[in-house]
Amino acid sequence: xxxxxQSPQSLIILEGKNCTLQCNYTVxxxxxxxxxxxxxxxxxxxxxxxxxxENTKSNGRYTATLDADTKQSSLHxxxxxxxxxxxxxxxxxxxxxxxxxxxxxNQVVVIP
Amino acid sequence: NxxxxxxxxxxxxxxxxxxxLRCSPMKGxxxxxxxxxxxxxxxxxxxxxxxxxxxxxxxxxxxxFSAEFPKEGPSILRIQQVVRGxxxxxxxxxxxxxxxFNEQFFGPGTRLTVL
Numbered sequence: 706x707x708x709x710x711q712s713p714q715s716l717i718i719l720e721g722k723n724c725t726l727q728c729n730y731t732v733x734x735x736x737x738x739x740x741x742x743x744x745x746x747x748x749x750x751x752x753x754x755x756x757x758x759e760n761t762k763s764n765g766r767y768t769a770t771l772d773a774d775t776k777q778s779s780l781h782x783x784x785x786x787x788x789x790x791x792x793x794x795x796x797x798x799x800x801x802x803x804x805x806x807x808x809x810x811n812q813v814v815v816i817p
Numbered sequence: 818n819x820x821x822x823x824x825x826x827x828x829x830x831x832x833x834x835x836x837x838l839r840c841s842p843m844k845g846x847x848x849x850x851x852x853x854x855x856x857x858x859x860x861x862x863x864x865x866x867x868x869x870x871x872x873x874x875x876x877x878x879x880x881x882f883s884a885e886f887p888k889e890g891p892s893i894l895r896i897q898q899v900v901r902g903x904x905x906x907x908x909x910x911x912x913x914x915x916x917x918f919n920e921q922f923f924g925p926g927t928r929l930t931v932l
Binding site for chain 2: 736
């Protein structure tokens with residue numbers, strides 16, 4: 706079983722609308738969680754990083770939340786733009802090592 | 818400061834040939850990671866290297882795959898006698914140090930197609 710599960714697998718939203726992506730993880734002991742954006746044909750780019758003590762962090766129109774007790778995170782996209790069409794990957798790090806646990810990604814398609 | 822560079826961006830090989838994928842980390846980064854991504858799948862860790870040393874190769878297939886990060890020059894991921902199942906996108910990432918708080922910066926990937 707994958708240590709990082711994301712939902713929904715894919716979604717289509719209208720330009721200007723908001724959406725929320727979910728990430729559940731079992732990685733332990735937890736160190737930090739990052740959301741990456743991966744455009745088609747490109748490498749992933751980090752959007753946010755959150756540690757155990759952080760509940761929310763924003764990067765422009767992207768807002769990530771973290772509940773370390775329930776081991777859940779979300780990424781909220783506000784006022785979506787066509788350029789937001791991408792895969793959003795939840796990546797969790799464990800304490801004490803360099804290994805990253807990757808989710809399969811949420812594929813977002815923004816249509817005009 | 819150029820980002821992580823990978824070449825070639827696209828590589829086509831016939832079954833049985835060798836594939837060499839190159840990765841130049843960001844300036845000042847001495848830690849390199851290789852990942853494989855299959856369609857509809859998440860990135861899978863393959864190997865973690867520091868200059869001239871393999872630190873963790875637990876994600877590498879036991880046969881046909883090897884990686885190196887020489888003192889001079891790029892890191893190389895080498896796949897011998899490629900098979901169709903090796904077709905995937907291979908991403909390299911680099912970081913300035915070790916530990917979970919050192920962000921890994923990803924290259925654009927090499928898309929390998931085995932005919």
